[in-house]
Amino acid sequence: MVNTKPTGTSFLPEETLERCEKGNPTEKVKLAVDPVNAWVDIYEYARKIREGEMTWKDMEKADIDTRVKYVGMLHRNKRTPGQFLMRLKVPNGIVNSDQMRFYADSVEKYGAVNGVVDITTRANIQLRGVKLEDAGDIIDGLHARNQTSFQSALDSVRNMVGSPLAGIDDHELVDTRVLCNAVNDLISMDPETETRGNPQWANLPRKFNIAISGSRDDFAHTHINDIGLQPCVHAETGEMGFNVVLGGFMSIKRVAESVDSGMWIKADRESVVTFCEAILRIFRDESERKDRQKARLMWLVEKYGVEDFKKAVIAEVKSYDRGVEIFDEQPRPTEKFERRELLGVHPQKQVGKVRVGIMVPAGRLSATECRQMADLAEKYSDSEIRLTVEQNAILPNVAEDDVYELLKEPTLNGDSRFRVNPGFIEGNVVSCTGAEFCSLAMIETKSNAEAMGKKLETLVTIDRPIRIHWTGCPNSCGQVQAADIGIMGGPARKMNEETGKMMAVPGCKIFVGGRIGEDAHLSLEPYKTGIPIDDESLLPELVEILKAEFGAVDKK
Ligand code: SRM
Ligand code: SF4
Numbered sequence: 001m002v003n004t005k006p007t008g009t010s011f012l013p014e015e016t017l018e019r020c021e022k023g024n025p026t027e028k029v030k031l032a033v034d035p036v037n038a039w040v041d042i043y044e045y046a047r048k049i050r051e052g053e054m055t056w057k058d059m060e061k062a063d064i065d066t067r068v069k070y071v072g073m074l075h076r077n078k079r080t081p082g083q084f085l086m087r088l089k090v091p092n093g094i095v096n097s098d099q100m101r102f103y104a105d106s107v108e109k110y111g112a113v114n115g116v117v118d119i120t121t122r123a124n125i126q127l128r129g130v131k132l133e134d135a136g137d138i139i140d141g142l143h144a145r146n147q148t149s150f151q152s153a154l155d156s157v158r159n160m161v162g163s164p165l166a167g168i169d170d171h172e173l174v175d176t177r178v179l180c181n182a183v184n185d186l187i188s189m190d191p192e193t194e195t196r197g198n199p200q201w202a203n204l205p206r207k208f209n210i211a212i213s214g215s216r217d218d219f220a221h222t223h224i225n226d227i228g229l230q231p232c233v234h235a236e237t238g239e240m241g242f243n244v245v246l247g248g249f250m251s252i253k254r255v256a257e258s259v260d261s262g263m264w265i266k267a268d269r270e271s272v273v274t275f276c277e278a279i280l281r282i283f284r285d286e287s288e289r290k291d292r293q294k295a296r297l298m299w300l301v302e303k304y305g306v307e308d309f310k311k312a313v314i315a316e317v318k319s320y321d322r323g324v325e326i327f328d329e330q331p332r333p334t335e336k337f338e339r340r341e342l343l344g345v346h347p348q349k350q351v352g353k354v355r356v357g358i359m360v361p362a363g364r365l366s367a368t369e370c371r372q373m374a375d376l377a378e379k380y381s382d383s384e385i386r387l388t389v390e391q392n393a394i395l396p397n398v399a400e401d402d403v404y405e406l407l408k409e410p411t412l413n414g415d416s417r418f419r420v421n422p423g424f425i426e427g428n429v430v431s432c433t434g435a436e437f438c439s440l441a442m443i444e445t446k447s448n449a450e451a452m453g454k455k456l457e458t459l460v461t462i463d464r465p466i467r468i469h470w471t472g473c474p475n476s477c478g479q480v481q482a483a484d485i486g487i488m489g490g491p492a493r494k495m496n497e498e499t500g501k502m503m504a505v506p507g508c509k510i511f512v513g514g515r516i517g518e519d520a521h522l523s524l525e526p527y528k529t530g531i532p533i534d535d536e537s538l539l540p541e542l543v544e545i546l547k548a549e550f551g552a553v554d555k556k
């Protein structure tokens with residue numbers, strides 16, 4: 001098979017190409033062999049490995065570490081050499097039971113430890129343990145189910161986050177489903193061939209995050225995305241649209257809350273797609289190619305200045321001549337609004353239907369649990385499952401009359417890890433991948449997060465949900481700065497009882513006071529540092545914070 005598509009690099013203007021040539025090592029790899037070739041080459045690797053012509057070890061470093069990321073495959077070299085995670089694209093976090101069963105079938109053969117499925121902090125799916133020889137079949141299976149893993153990692157636009165309550169919410173301002181799908185297609189669907197993989201957006205300077213919020217709850221976390229669309233009515237015309245915030249991101253070097261762009265766009269497909277396309281074009285061609293730590297959109301917006309960036313976007317949109325207009329930012333609603341909960345049973349706008357939010361501890365699903373979730377969806381929610389950025393699941397459109405039976409299901413009770421009404425602490429735990437699979441991690445996260453959440457439930461009583469996020473390193477995939485309490489892997493020391501000397505142990509920094517929703521705020525400075533992650537140090541520390549900052553009381 002030969003890749004007949006234009007390459008990602010071929011879309012870059014001369015001046016950008018020159019900067020890529022002088023750019024960082026990733027840019028040089030992307031220039032040497034265009035990574036979009038991986039969309040085709042992956043089948044060739046799979047065939048050759050299956051037929052014994054090569055093993056994964058024969059792959060070039062640039063291929064295994066960089067290029068195959070364009071098919072969403074990340075080699076877990078330190079933890080599981082020869083095995084990959086495969087990151088999908090799940091626009092608006094909506095999956096169905098057939099897809100869930102396919103995930104289970106795909107990973108099961110890799111065993112109970114390595115062959116698992118994770119719900120990510122972008123309401124997305126990662127399949128774990130995948131071997132190269134199986135990759136082509138899995139990709140074909142995904143494409144047959146209208147999903148893809150292409151353009152989900154490295155310098156790509158990441159999963160489109162929308163509202164998990166799209167279409168079922170009586171407080172909805174915009175149904176984000178069609179918009180998330182449209183932007184997802186812009187990014188990853190080749191307009192010529194209508195097959196997955198769009199080279200036009202395949203050589204970006206860095207990752208790029210887009211979130212479209214559907215209500216005042218901002219379930220999509222617009223303030224930590226490169227483009228965040230916040231629904232808001234136009235004050236004069238009464239039309240529904242979005243105020244645009246730009247540049248939110250988290251990284252080792254800098255964590256930044258997005259800034260108001262001064263722009264408002266209509267909430268229709270053409271406006272949203274055109275607007276995202278314009279910003280992506282400017283970002284792709286103009287953003288930093290040398291220092292990867294300065295290549296996210298915020299740095300470019302700051303280089304322009306917000307006003308000039310707005311002018312550049314307006315000019316770009318105008319140049320497409322599609323009749324799309326950009327308006328000045330509109331006044332945000334001021335009436336009191338309370339952010340709603342996603343876990344538990346809640347009414348929908350459809351009379352007689354409810355949504356049922358289910359805790360999936362730390363977002364981790366075994367193959368069996370994927371099938372259990374699929375069974376529940378087939379029985380109660382017309383086969384549909386919504387994923388959330390809190391790494392949980394929602395069954396939409398459950399008939400009110402069936403709720404009693406649903407809540408009695410063995411998979412939501414007893415030894416099962418799923419719960420519909422978990423405690424306020426354990427139900428709101430979020431965790432990045434951590435040391436189990438991620439080589440950048442300084443600590444183990446998911447198992448600690450799940451266990452610590454359970455222990456805290458036995459120690460304190462609290463009257464509202466408390467979001468405890470875990471992240472294994474300062475990249476903050478677990479978004480600790482947005483959490484009520486954020487635990488980030490970091491250095492710590494502890495006395496060695498045997499030697500009487502201080503020794504390095506797995507530790508953390510603790511962040512307190514991040515907020516989400518309309519009143520979003522990132523907590524940038526750590527509240528405490530150097531805390532060992534164990535029951536003698538971290539657990540009492542968390543109990544103290546819960547009592548001092550969140551009104552928890554000791555459990556009687
Ligand atoms: Fe992330 C890199 C996992 C959401 C910021 N992230 C990584 C890598 C690929 C590192 C690696 O090569 O091992 C991690 C793969 C570990 C693994 O085995 O799973 C990884 N990131 C994740 C996921 C799976 C965490 C999770 O358990 O949910 C999330 C996948 C989302 C998705 O479906 O696409 C994930 N990462 C995030 C988020 C949160 C978000 O998007 O809201 C952030 C902060 C927001 C942001 O990007 O601005 C995030 N990840 C990073 C960064 C820092 C980016 C930067 O600009 O410097 C890195 C490092 C990098 O890109 O160089 C990173
Ligand atoms: Fe890995 Fe660090 Fe991201 Fe956790 S935060 S998944 S440890 S890169």
